[in-house]
Amino acid sequence: MVKELLKGNVAIAEAAVRAGCRAYFGYPITPQTELLEYLSSRMIALGRVFLQAESEVAAINMVYGAACTGARVMTSSSSPGFSLMQEGLSYIAASDLPCVVVDVMRGGPGLGNILPSQGDYFQVTRSAGHGDYHPIVLAPATVQEAIDMTVLAFDLADHYRHLVILALDGLIGQMMEPAELPEWQADPPTPDWAVTGAAHRAPNRITSMHLRADESEAYNQHIQRRLEHIRAAEQRSIEMYTDDAELLVIGFGSAGRIAASAVEMAREDGLNVGLFRPQTLYPFPSDRLAELAEQVGACLVVEMNAGQMLDDVRLAVSGRAPVEFFGRMGGAIPLPEEILDTIEMLCWSLHVVE
Amino acid sequence: MALKGTVVIDQERCKGCQLCTLACPQNVLLLDADLLNAKGYHPARLEESHNFCTGCAVCAVICPDACITVFRQPSPRRVERTEAIYG
Amino acid sequence: MIPAAELERVYERPESLTALHTNYCPGCTHGVAHRLVAEALDELELREQTILVAPVGCAVFAYEYFNLDGCEAAHGRAPAMATGIKRLLPDRTVLTYQGDGDLASIGIAEIIHAAARGEPITTIFVNNAIYGMTGGQMAPTSLPNQRTTSSPSGRDVALTGQPLRVSEMLATLPGAAYIVRRSLHDPANIRKAKKAILTAIQVQQRGLGFSMVELLSTCPTNWGMTPAEALTWVKDHMLSIYPLGDYKVSDAARELSA
Numbered sequence: 001m002v003k004e005l006l007k008g009n010v011a012i013a014e015a016a017v018r019a020g021c022r023a024y025f026g027y028p029i030t031p032q033t034e035l036l037e038y039l040s041s042r043m044i045a046l047g048r049v050f051l052q053a054e055s056e057v058a059a060i061n062m063v064y065g066a067a068c069t070g071a072r073v074m075t076s077s078s079s080p081g082f083s084l085m086q087e088g089l090s091y092i093a094a095s096d097l098p099c100v101v102v103d104v105m106r107g108g109p110g111l112g113n114i115l116p117s118q119g120d121y122f123q124v125t126r127s128a129g130h131g132d133y134h135p136i137v138l139a140p141a142t143v144q145e146a147i148d149m150t151v152l153a154f155d156l157a158d159h160y161r162h163l164v165i166l167a168l169d170g171l172i173g174q175m176m177e178p179a180e181l182p183e184w185q186a187d188p189p190t191p192d193w194a195v196t197g198a199a200h201r202a203p204n205r206i207t208s209m210h211l212r213a214d215e216s217e218a219y220n221q222h223i224q225r226r227l228e229h230i231r232a233a234e235q236r237s238i239e240m241y242t243d244d245a246e247l248l249v250i251g252f253g254s255a256g257r258i259a260a261s262a263v264e265m266a267r268e269d270g271l272n273v274g275l276f277r278p279q280t281l282y283p284f285p286s287d288r289l290a291e292l293a294e295q296v297g298a299c300l301v302v303e304m305n306a307g308q309m310l311d312d313v314r315l316a317v318s319g320r321a322p323v324e325f326f327g328r329m330g331g332a333i334p335l336p337e338e339i340l341d342t343i344e345m346l347c348w349s350l351h352v353v354e
Numbered sequence: 355m356a357l358k359g360t361v362v363i364d365q366e367r368c369k370g371c372q373l374c375t376l377a378c379p380q381n382v383l384l385l386d387a388d389l390l391n392a393k394g395y396h397p398a399r400l401e402e403s404h405n406f407c408t409g410c411a412v413c414a415v416i417c418p419d420a421c422i423t424v425f426r427q428p429s430p431r432r433v434e435r436t437e438a439i440y441g
Numbered sequence: 442m443i444p445a446a447e448l449e450r451v452y453e454r455p456e457s458l459t460a461l462h463t464n465y466c467p468g469c470t471h472g473v474a475h476r477l478v479a480e481a482l483d484e485l486e487l488r489e490q491t492i493l494v495a496p497v498g499c500a501v502f503a504y505e506y507f508n509l510d511g512c513e514a515a516h517g518r519a520p521a522m523a524t525g526i527k528r529l530l531p532d533r534t535v536l537t538y539q540g541d542g543d544l545a546s547i548g549i550a551e552i553i554h555a556a557a558r559g560e561p562i563t564t565i566f567v568n569n570a571i572y573g574m575t576g577g578q579m580a581p582t583s584l585p586n587q588r589t590t591s592s593p594s595g596r597d598v599a600l601t602g603q604p605l606r607v608s609e610m611l612a613t614l615p616g617a618a619y620i621v622r623r624s625l626h627d628p629a630n631i632r633k634a635k636k637a638i639l640t641a642i643q644v645q646q647r648g649l650g651f652s653m654v655e656l657l658s659t660c661p662t663n664w665g666m667t668p669a670e671a672l673t674w675v676k677d678h679m680l681s682i683y684p685l686g687d688y689k690v691s692d693a694a695r696e697l698s699a
Contacts, residue, residue, distance in 0.1 A: 064515075
């Protein structure tokens with residue numbers, strides 16, 4: 001394989017094709033639309049299913065139906081459209097159906113704008129719909145990582161029979177970078193729970209309804225056990241200069257990547273600063289962050305929102321170190337220099353305190 | 355009167371809605387006032403004493419609970435035809 | 442009683458229904474509609490190739506009552522879900538079974554677009570002019586002046602509009618191949634409904650486009666009537682607002698229904 005210059009949205013689309021995505025249903029919304037446009041010809045050329053739905057509500061319910069057949073299926077959207085999918089996501093999750101949803105986050109709330117944002121953190125990690133569950137949430141910071149995580153998303157979805165969300169900000173969806181596409185995956189066999197017609201077996205039924213409290217609680221416990229398993233096995237993160245860091249900068253996606261530049265600049269200035277970039281937002285990489293919190297003097301969370309991952313950082317750090325925050329909102333992108341200013345100020349205050 | 359047909363009613367399934375008793379052209383279906391099923395309904399039953407049931411299946415057509423199995427005496431013409439074909 | 446062995450079995454519960462007792466109220470025509478769909482699938486020998494999409498409403502447990510592969514849609518989204526299934530499994534028969542609250546209110550966008558795409562699925566649309574499961578609220582299909590728990594003085598059409606006639610509306614779409622309205626209020630009409638369901642499923646099998654059979658139905662409990670009174674109410678009040686008939690039969694579908 002060779003590296004190609006690829007736009008994030010297109011790279012995710014082609015990675016999904018190679019991961020064996022059999023059907024895509026979606027609705028145009030900036031800044032994810034290239035993904036839908038690319039698949040509109042690519043899927044049809046491959047004899048697979050592409051359908052532009054009448055709304056995000058319909059798109060997610062088409063995905064719900066398609067996932068019932070046991071095939072690898074996907075949709076993509078951006079923040080307001082993702083909000084419209086909430087009900088369907090909850091049904092999918094509560095029916096133990098694997099599927100992949102891409103959210104290319106844009107500025108909000110409301111209609112907001114089409115600029116990059118990380119304002120959906122709560123929405124994607126806290127439930128993505130009603131009821132007690134969490135999807136698995138992957139957060140790439142580069143086009144290459146977006147490709148790799150697309151393949152990983154399908155594998156995790158099938159492995160756990162769970163909803164997986166690829167949450168990226170509009171920057172990664174829109175930027176072009178050299179990246180390598182994955183190998184083609186063979187189609188997995190049709191799972192035995194799929195609805196395909198009850199020929200020579202008892203009927204398969206896919207539902208999320210449990211009328212009795214004891215049955216419903218038992219089902220909820222089943223989801224919680226699975227999530228416990230996922231929390232133990234799937235926490236992923238990347239680190240830079242954490243060995244001797246006094247200040248730990250924490251950011252995901254583009255904010256994490258911009259923060260990495262700021263950390264490099266701080267290191268050039270002789271400051272002992274490290275970077276922790278969560279790659280999974282659910283499960284949040286709390287275990288490793290808790291270890292790091294023992295050895296640093298302070299943490300600085302950098303996000304393109306008002307401080308949403310901040311809650312998870314505080315839970316993980318759990319008072320072991322002070323947690324500060326720097327964020328930009330509404331589509332504004334932080335500059336490495338302004339993050340560096342905050343880093344310098346915090347490093348100075350750490351030493352004053354000492 | 356020659357007996358032409360009969361019905362078997364799943365009385366545990368029946369909800370006593372009376373639609374069959376009202377639809378029966380022979381007026382041979384009625385609710386069984388002496389019987390309560392597990393759901394607490396008086397189910398429908400066939401009044402058999404006069405053998406008036408023709409097996410027309412109108413009761414089964416209107417039954418919302420698929421409780422009724424209908425039997426009918428094969429018509430002589432059909433028996434003849436069957437014998438002609440199969441010996 | 443004559444021995445059953447000498448008699449021909451002319452009518453029994455179809456194989457496409459399970460033995461489970463339904464949760465429908467006594468006399469509710471949902472049960473009749475279920476039986477007709479099951480009989481049609483049996484006659485066409487499609488039980489093993491069919492996937493049912495159940496609605497939200499009184500028929501929410503339809504997937505338990507049919508002896509078929511089935512799944513449970515979110516409220517109103519059955520046509521979208523059926524689209525997803527049919528696109529992946531084009532050689533299977535895919536049915537949605539939906540009430541009037543589900544299809545004509547919250548799910549009106551999904552049904553219109555499924556029909557507009559000519560999605561080769563079959564919809565059984567059970568119209569009883571009321572929300573049954575939630576306890577008898579006004580539906581878009583409720584009749585003018587019909588008393589419901591959310592229109593206690595009767596439906597005021599000046600405030601809430603006129604009843605929505607879904608068959609007439611969908612018939613205007615080129616993708617719709619077979620759109621008919623039948624009624625379940627007496628045995629003769631039930632037999633006609635059965636024939637329409639058979640045709641609708643055959644329209645799907647031939648890939649002729651979207652097919653829907655609207656069935657005028659009862660809700661004795663929420664209408665506050667006996668089951669027999671409810672059937673009479675359909676005849677006396679619903680037929681004039683919802684005339685029975687074939688609203689769209691494409692040329693190709695006409696050959697099937699002849």
